[in-house]
Amino acid sequence: MAAYLLRRLIQSALILLGVSFITFFLLYVLPADPVRQIAGRSATAETVENIRQQLGLDKPFIVQYARYLGGLVQGDMGRSYLQKTEVAELIWSRLPATLLLMFGAILCELVLGLTMGIIAALWRGRAVDQVLMVTSFVTVSAPQFVVSLLLLYVFAVKLGWFPIGGYGTFAHLVLPAVTLGILGSGWYSRMMRSSMIDVLRADYIRTARAKGLGRARIVLRHALPNAILPVIAMIGIDIGIFMGGIVVVESVFGWPGIGQLAWQAIQRVDIPIIMGVTLVSAFAIVLGNLLADLVAPWIDPRIKLR
Amino acid sequence: MKKLLASTAVMLALSLPALAQDYTPDPAAKAGGSITITYKDDVATLDPAIGYDWQNWSMIKSLFDGLMDYVPGTTELRPGLAESYEISPDGLTYTFKLRAGVKFHNGREMTAEDVKYSLDRVTNPATQSPGAGFFGAIAGFDAAGEGGLSGVEVVDPLTVKITLSRPDATFLHVMALNFASVVPKEAVDEAGADFGKKPVGTGAFKLAEWTLGQRLVFEKNADYWRAGVPFLDSVVFEVGQEPVVALLRLQNGEVDVPGDGIPPAKFTEVMGDPAQAARVVQGGQLHTGYITLNVGIAPFDKLEVRKAVNMAINKERITQIINGRAVPATQPLPPSMPGYTEGYAGYAYDPEGAKALLAEAGLADGFETDLYVMNTDPNPRIAQAIQQDLAAIGITANIQNLAQANVIEAGGAGTAPMIWSGGMGWIADFPDPSNFYGPILGCAGAAEGGWNWSKFCDEALDAKAIEADSMFDPAQAADRLKLWSDVYVGVMEQAPWIPVFNEERYTMKSERMGGEDALYVDPVSIPVNYDYVWVKQ
């Protein structure tokens, strides 16, 4: 176990290194010059060169990358080119909002998705199954912007049940989390349904049934733990989607998460911010995957950590 | 704009402190209250040497002051922290007499040393100010650095003398830019690179709270040196909100002014409802939307082709697409800018004539080219309308719909044959015709990486422009504007641009907002002049 963990940790570090290298390289070859953005439209060629030198952007790629890594090792993510603020401070101030929304959304997705999936699997082929599956298709096919605006319009503007965007209280969290929960639940319910159906057909469930175990006990104790396995892998994927930024929902609900920070930085080639957000989200994803893999054998003993 | 000229000229001639009081704040105004403004994009910085965004420009104006200022709601200059000034007969020396007793937000009195420090700081390359180039006329600019500007001298604690290396008719406007704001050295030293997050100025408001990515709160500076203002106790800025949502909140009474304006999707609804339309304020702005034609890329190297595409664009139709929130343009300068050529017709819409010109250039069958455009609404839509107009005369324009930074890069590198300027377009930094020439039409901007995306360079016009800018004497003002008018007509004769429209500003306010309409379409302090508006209780 300890050896496995150590190996996975080293692998994770290598993944982060790889992500940082590829991102840095892509930003380096990107046909857009950050110095132009900093220097403004009235700058002379000398000013531009001067700023380029100050930022070390005149150096060869490898030198620039090594410098960045050097700073990173010392916990320094650099300062934003355009805001001049520490990247760590910018990200840190938005992290709580992002994490809160992520937990809220995943919770909604799981509650909605798993319930729908299990019900559909148990009543497979019946009307309830078909209604639920049609619902799940509709949710995954609905454009984010339209759903968020509709929910906002109906529940906040017309009915006044929730505040029209913002951040701070539980009431503020409900609409964005529910929006994301609805949009993502279709994936979970499809996955859960198909996985549950497979498990229910497996020999050991037949055996259990033959032994005369109760229905609830079979479903909860035997089928569910096995059926939930692919779903756990999906949570890892979800963390990635959420940490990479959910720009649309964030901006509709005025939610101060990382997505908006990243999106503005990308538009303006603010490389230190892009690097910082990429690495933080990569870190979260790697962590999510690691946890998913560690939890898998605990749920399904047939999987061994190797 | 004749009015602006007259009053500017008088002011220059007399330079009397009494003229500073030429604006009387609304006598009906009540003090107190708080308003809420929203923005989609985050506020990057409040450092006056760095901030150059739509959102922070007006915020910085309320936190800081420069030596010069504008009469609220107009483009008329008035003295700011300077009580008066004198210009030497050769136009090379400006002596500013400072107001006594002006205090920074930290309580210390502002002196001439602070003025010098601030100008040294903004021009120091280490500051990385996007506005440093505006101060190019100050003596010693080329050697600016840690040692400061040799052209800025402290005569006594309340007198500053600025020497120029060449006469610059726009210098007083430059001193009214945010970049020329006076900042206290000790506060900058203490905050270091974080000064943009902990701004200290002399302005009507001071920063009370800033939660990154969420909101900023400005509170009234009780010691503000202009008597009677500001009226508001505080201003709350909420950032990260979609314009459509901001408008829904305004309709719900939660927001007072939507910083990003009325989104197109809500415009017809708002204008169709008399109660809401009554709260819409319309005003001109110093903006031109244009298409650059790269004179270095065939076939735009041919004058006939550039003229032909100028005649091919149906500007009325494009104006209709953006709900009529603009007027068709004939020349680079917007109509409200001094130096605008009244009666100049430009290139009228004439597809048949355009085809004939193309045929003359040997391109009767048309050609294929690329049109670069920034990818935010309504720009891709406008580009498609342009595309259709060009198709009508046989030109196939493929749209390159890209992020802002990529378009700017392609424009600077000179690889883009055509660029629609929308979203990155030229909103004047100050109300003077010269501001539309240098970086975007002059030879200096045509260099690799410059903002002159047409790569158009006419040395005769450049010489005229330099001549015009050296005419600092108020008595020559009319001649100077005539010269500028000639420059822009000269530009249009060579057609490196297609001026498409001049945007009008439409903004909206909540029921409780008070103050004259001009304050809500202030040409300098956008979206609203925070110092002079007030709320009805």
Next chain:
Amino acid sequence: MTVLSAADAPPQGALSRLLRRKLALFGLAIIVLVVAGAVFAPWIAPFAPNDQMFDGLTLEGAPMPPDGKFLLGTDLLGRDLFSRLLYGAQTSLIIGVVANGLALVIGTLVGITAGFYRGWIGGILMRFTDLMMAFPALLLAICLAALFQPSLWIVALVIALVNWVQTARVIFTETSSLATRDFIAAERTLGAGNARILFRHILPHLLPTIIVWGTLGISTTVLLEATLSFLGIGVQPPTPSWGNIIFENQTYFQSAPWLVFIPGAAIILLALAFNLVGDALRDVLDPTQRGRD
């Protein structure tokens, strides 16, 4: 016990069986309809899809609601929405099929190889998958598109490059779970080769998952294409696609609802159709189900 048997045994009664087939038929009919609309667009469409008509906008520049002349109304540039939807179906189908197919093939190959062989090949493949997954898709798409000239095929490629990772991850998890099962071990002791185990035993077990991902993927691909349009790297205007039609018009959901909800309904209907057909296919292809339905 009745519930479990319902999940396991064939649906009871001819009626429900017929209903299932009917749903699949309904899905198939929609797909055929959309494909026909796309193929015969030049003959069906009442207007050219990119024609910005003078009478397609009100004097204030607002789009026209559906009426006798413009069946589904006009868009923000005065173009006929019905004609754009027909031509947009071409783009969306191509992207949906090509991008999603490509992503599925890459994802399945990587996932199955890594899950079955494990060892160092599996390790490298899965670490690479993890690396790709740890990437914010947005950034990857922007960089790729900035480096290439955006076109229909580049868009399809970018979507495939972003989307394969999730499939790979899920297939990997399932394959490694399958590979440890008793019946695979039994096959091995009986002397079955890798190829035989892979194709006869593992792949058939994975088919339901692949089909689920493949069918659901079509709709997300169409939506991802819309997001790419927003980033300026989608299908370039004025070429219509269902995704960019919605995207261009989404803020008008209140003032011009037909511009959002008609293409939205089209996307949802198409996605639903693919899902219904996929569901039926799953029943036919699933080996554990074969002969029982």
